[in-house]
Amino acid sequence: MPNSPMTWHPSDIKPHTPLTSLDRDHIKTLDHSYRLDHVAKAVGMSPLFVRKATSQKDTLNTQSVLHLLDLDAFQETIIPRSQVIAYLTSLQQNAMDSNYTPNPSTYDLRLGNALDLIQTIPESTVQCVVTSTPYWGTRTYEDAQATPWADGEICPYGLEQTPEGFVRHTTEVIDSLARVLTDDGSIWWNIMDSFNTRTQIRNSAVEALRAMEGKDSRKWHDHSMRRYSAGHSYLKDGEQCLIPALIAERASRVGLYVKSVITWAKRSTLPEPHNSRVSRNLEYVLHISKTRTPKFIKNAYLIADPQFGGRDEFCETEKLSDVWVLNTSTGGNGHGAQFPTALPGRCIALSTEPGDLVLDPFVGSGNSGVAALHHGCRFLGFDISQTYLSIAKDRLENASYR
Numbered sequence: 001m002p003n004s005p006m007t008w009h010p011s012d013i014k015p016h017t018p019l020t021s022l023d024r025d026h027i028k029t030l031d032h033s034y035r036l037d038h039v040a041k042a043v044g045m046s047p048l049f050v051r052k053a054t055s056q057k058d059t060l061n062t063q064s065v066l067h068l069l070d071l072d073a074f075q076e077t078i079i080p081r082s083q084v085i086a087y088l089t090s091l092q093q094n095a096m097d098s099n100y101t102p103n104p105s106t107y108d109l110r111l112g113n114a115l116d117l118i119q120t121i122p123e124s125t126v127q128c129v130v131t132s133t134p135y136w137g138t139r140t141y142e143d144a145q146a147t148p149w150a151d152g153e154i155c156p157y158g159l160e161q162t163p164e165g166f167v168r169h170t171t172e173v174i175d176s177l178a179r180v181l182t183d184d185g186s187i188w189w190n191i192m193d194s195f196n197t198r199t200q201i202r203n204s205a206v207e208a209l210r211a212m213e214g215k216d217s218r219k220w221h222d223h224s225m226r227r228y229s230a231g232h233s234y235l236k237d238g239e240q241c242l243i244p245a246l247i248a249e250r251a252s253r254v255g256l257y258v259k260s261v262i263t264w265a266k267r268s269t270l271p272e273p274h275n276s277r278v279s280r281n282l283e284y285v286l287h288i289s290k291t292r293t294p295k296f297i298k299n300a301y302l303i304a305d306p307q308f309g310g311r312d313e314f315c316e317t318e319k320l321s322d323v324w325v326l327n328t329s330t331g332g333n334g335h336g337a338q339f340p341t342a343l344p345g346r347c348i349a350l351s352t353e354p355g356d357l358v359l360d361p362f363v364g365s366g367n368s369g370v371a372a373l374h375h376g377c378r379f380l381g382f383d384i385s386q387t388y389l390s391i392a393k394d395r396l397e398n399a400s401y402r
């Protein structure tokens, strides 16, 4: 079934790890066969390793999947262990019914749930995916809508009850992108970590800053959404969740290559009220590819306009490294969680040539689109919010296409 969004009402996040487990007795009674490539992704192992572990070639029976679920090598990817068999069975039934086939000559913007819209893209047509998703438990967005995910949770992306849920949903999106990526294509995934703390969930960084400056008189219970910190199977109050590292590992486990984990060293950040830890000055950009040697134009770093990803001579070395020193967005354009055009600009400059198709499945105010057009690429942007999509449309109408 397509993951169509549905009306959503804010509710608090309580990161209680569910007490679910594998029902071996039930599974033993099932008699199905499953595609080996589907199984490999669901158990977090390479197809080669699955063949070695089961001595099966292209399809597996239920007993073999159960055997994999028992191996030390098992690692959750898109689905918790207890649901893997049900998920593999449901995969045979999923199909997207749509009349829309994206093929922009310059750009196209579409309203909807990213997972649904990615399914409409023909296989191996996108050269570069560059995106910044909602971060876990951090912000509420305009027009947020609940989405049903493969693990059964129904919530807006980023407002999962647990960090594991967020990591699973992110892996589900990344895995769906692998199908549409060209063999030498790149995925650039901007993500920040979250702390497992008790906090209010606000609309924007500007609103968070106002609160830190003492300009928000609302009490804890006046907020429409709050996040608690108790009830997790191992995370304690105040701990960093390590979400970017978990996402990178799972991208690898569903068969992709993690090429680099890039640090975006931000030149300005929000003040941090905590006295027991250092302030956070970074976000991450995961560079993920489908094959070992994606298209990579290293020299673009020295040539491109700094506003669109070229080297900032004042604070970056001549060597293109995994530390990118870039300004943060000024936060204009009516969107509370933007990246600067230099960030998608650099990713696009390094991994595309003019005419290539760039996709941002969480396009927000359209910075990735502006950067793609600047570099002479075609662009496809999706967002679940009409408000943000309208902002992106205005910006792309006025952007210059090389």
Ligand SMILES: C[S@@+](CC[C@H](N)C(=O)[O-])C[C@H]1O[C@@H](n2cnc3c(N)ncnc32)[C@H](O)[C@@H]1O
Pocket (backbone or CB within 6 Å): 112, 113, 114, 115, 131, 132, 133, 134, 135, 141, 142, 147, 156, 157, 335, 337, 338, 339, 340, 361, 362, 363, 364, 365, 366, 367, 368, 382, 383, 384, 385, 388
């Ligand atoms: C961090 S913002 C992206 C900001 C963007 N990079 C910019 O510079 O403006 C994440 C975006 O994802 C959108 N979003 C959230 N869930 C979505 C979903 N399921 N499908 C498509 N878009 C979604 C939000 O509306 C929001 O605009």
